[in-house]
Amino acid sequence: MNFEIFELERNQSLFENEVDYNLSESGVHPLKLSEILTQDEQDELLNTNLFYGYTNGTPALRQRVADIYGPNISIENVLITSGSAEANFLAVMTQLEAGDEIVYMVPNYLQIGHLARSFGIKVINLPIRQDLGWQWDLDELKVLVTPKTKMICVCNPNNPTGALMSDEVMVGVIEIAKEANCWILSDEVYRGAELDGNECRSFAGATDKTIVNAGLSKAYSLPGLRLGWSVGSVDYINRAWSFHDFTVINVAYLSDWVASRILEYDRRKKILNRTKDHLKYNLNMLCDWAENVPALTITRPQAAAITFAKLNIPMSSEEFVFTLRDKYSVLLTAGKWHGMEGFVRFGYGTPADYVKSGLDRIKTFLDTF
Ligand SMILES: Cc1ncc(COP(=O)(O)O)c(C=O)c1O
Structure with a gap:
């Protein structure tokens, strides 16, 4: 059978663990079991058939x-x-x-x-x-x-x-x-x-x-x-x-x-509140950063740890993502892999200092234009 390549997942699978800053992830930084289960539940889990x-x-x-x-x-x-x-x-x-x-x-x-x-x-x-x-x-x-x-x-x-x-x-x-x-x-x-x-x-x-x-x-x-x-x-x-x-x-x-x-x-609501607080904080940081970056236009998303940034430079989304990946070790996803050229997706759900360091690298790249 001939099947199409799932470009988005393929590029993430190959590079997400290789780059210094993976900003291609669309979710919020993962929780640990010890953060979401009580001690009794953790003990029970270890003794579960x-x-x-x-x-x-x-x-x-x-x-x-x-x-x-x-x-x-x-x-x-x-x-x-x-x-x-x-x-x-x-x-x-x-x-x-x-x-x-x-x-x-x-x-x-x-x-x-x-x-x-x-x-x-x-x-x-x-x-x-x-x-x-x-x-x-x-x-x-x-x-x-x-x-x-x-x-x-x-x-x-x-x-x-x-x-x-x-x-x-x-x-x-x-x-x-x-x-x-x-x-x-x-x-x-x-x-x-x-x-x-x-x-x-x-x-x-x-x-x-x-x-x-x-x-x-x-x-x-x-x-x-x-x-x-x-x-x-x-x-x-x-x-x-x-x-x-x-x-x-x-x-x-x-x-x-x-x-x-x-x-x-109650636990579900607690996790979702953590998500909201984390995303709000990181999104403000991303938007402040983007104010001084004319090469991109970022609009505030209403949900999820992602935003689709418009490229204001004459470069295809893939060329942008590949250059950033290969020269600056930061991974984003290309609009082409989402079915819309002219954009790149930023994932901002990882810890704030990690996102910030990734953005600093991207700025160094953009300063070359
Ligand atoms: C819209 C959408 N659906 C489904 C998935 C697959 O997610 P999972 O299988 O981890 O629930 C993803 C992953 O990024 C997604 O963005």
Whole structure:
């Protein structure tokens, strides 16, 4: 099989551990187990038998996830997956086939776009527009969604812009999807990392054909658990679960164990507050830095540890990222890898002094222009 290279992940996989300053990461600096579990829980963890567990996730964890989405979502609507990456994979594998057509939000993480095209699915990119505050123009969406459309794919909060979809656009997307009787796939892995501390509206339960994917890697600062989930109708969840038998069978028992404890209401809120405070502090620092950097325009994101900076110099995003990487040992991600040229993404979720040192290096590079 010929498959497209997932440029964003490939470049990160190859270089994120090689550079002095990795500012390509989109999540918040990871937590330690000792910071999130009580001493009793840590002792219990060490004495836990390592079962396979429940292949769809333990009832305790599925209940915790369901609670995040409110009274209309129950544990039958939840499947625990190996990261939201697996949840996205399952959505593509179970609902789409060669020849289908999807409308896809760009810029984006591009996992779904690359994967879908690799399987012979026609991917119609619809850019969110910076002049609209990184929103979709609903008139453009209406034109692209036709009886052929199988799925509308969004990423909210958006990676790489950190923008939140407005209520008006969200309502419009739901109406358009209902009219076309197509699926909505909403990747919400950055939900919970809003800079104002208010979790944005989720698409969960919007229609019978809505899939919401999320996980603990970003807002919860726990990428090493590799824990994600899918929320959807009981039919969808059962279908995705039966495909999950072919992928990882189930999430590591230890990850399920930890997740079911830290998603308990108070602890979850405590982690999200830490995320918000950390991001606010670092974003102010980044914006102050950017004031004296005419080569880039940085706009304040509404969520997530990322901002999509416009390049005001005649250089492609890849050339910029490769030069910075090779000469200054700092890694950013290129707009091209997110489906939009002319920008580079900064990740500012690592510790403040680390971000600051990385920015100093970038400034040295930019001073050469
Ligand atoms: C939008 C989006 N979805 C999914 C993922 C995969 O995340 P994970 O599998 O760690 O939950 C990422 C990772 O950066 C992402 O940015």
